[in-house]
Amino acid sequence: MHISYLAVSANRCTIQFAGCNFNCRGCFSNEKQNGGAAISAELLANQIPPNKTVMLAGGEPTLDKRGLISLLTQLDGREVILSTNGYLLDESILENLKGTVVHIDLKALDPDLHRWYTGKDNKKVLEAIRLLYESQFDLEVNTVYIPEIVEIDEILNIARFLSDIGDIKYKIIRYLPVGDFSRRPEIFEIENAVQAARKYLQNVSSSIENRSHPKDREIISVT
Numbered sequence: 001m002h003i004s005y006l007a008v009s010a011n012r013c014t015i016q017f018a019g020c021n022f023n024c025r026g027c028f029s030n031e032k033q034n035g036g037a038a039i040s041a042e043l044l045a046n047q048i049p050p051n052k053t054v055m056l057a058g059g060e061p062t063l064d065k066r067g068l069i070s071l072l073t074q075l076d077g078r079e080v081i082l083s084t085n086g087y088l089l090d091e092s093i094l095e096n097l098k099g100t101v102v103h104i105d106l107k108a109l110d111p112d113l114h115r116w117y118t119g120k121d122n123k124k125v126l127e128a129i130r131l132l133y134e135s136q137f138d139l140e141v142n143t144v145y146i147p148e149i150v151e152i153d154e155i156l157n158i159a160r161f162l163s164d165i166g167d168i169k170y171k172i173i174r175y176l177p178v179g180d181f182s183r184r185p186e187i188f189e190i191e192n193a194v195q196a197a198r199k200y201l202q203n204v205s206s207s208i209e210n211r212s213h214p215k216d217r218e219i220i221s222v223t
Contacts, residue, residue, distance in 0.1 A: 001067030002036035017058035023119040026181040045074035053079045062088040089128040101138040140169040159197035169203045
């Protein structure tokens with residue numbers, strides 16, 4: 001597998017995977033272009049501090065399914081969160097993810113918008129959400145609020161879609177501007193989106209009150 005770095009904070013260790021199968025127009029990460037460093041699952045697991053939740057992020061961690069499964073085997077007994085776009089999740093891999101918390105980043109429900117933004121159709125992502133819920137995974141769906149692109153109407157439609165599956169945990173992420181693609185949403189816009197989503201779902205939060213990536217963290221190179 002190819003890893004860019006480890007980020008260690010007080011309670012969490014984030015493994016940043018290199019490479020991505022999406023080409024999101026507003027992506028803030030350079031991991032698609034970064035080839036990262038090749039490392040075995042065993043050596044990587046040995047560098048992870050004990051007694052910390054491990055988040056697998058990217059880039060896209062599911063690009064190397066064999067490497068991902070090997071790493072999960074090495075991390076057996078640890079609390080692991082897989083942050084993924086969901087495109088490559090299917091029944092062939094879910095059996096190996098048992099016990100893993102899964103966060104799926106649903107860019108958009110509208111298929112044309114999703115294809116325009118990511119370069120990929122969202123059918124497989126939507127199927128993965130349904131499959132994970134039906135398989136009783138600890139599941140959270142995230143959507144990035146991007147002004148003039150993914151706003152409250154789209155978020156409302158996503159919440160409605162999720163509610164048709166079940167009461168899925170839903171988190172709205174505040175967009176981090178890259179170039180002049182879009183601006184940073186105002187706090188009131190995020191709060192309004194959260195309230196709108198709660199018309200359909202009980203467990204709705206945002207990155208304003210619940211950060212996924214701690215501010216204070218140490219970056220450890222794996223090269």
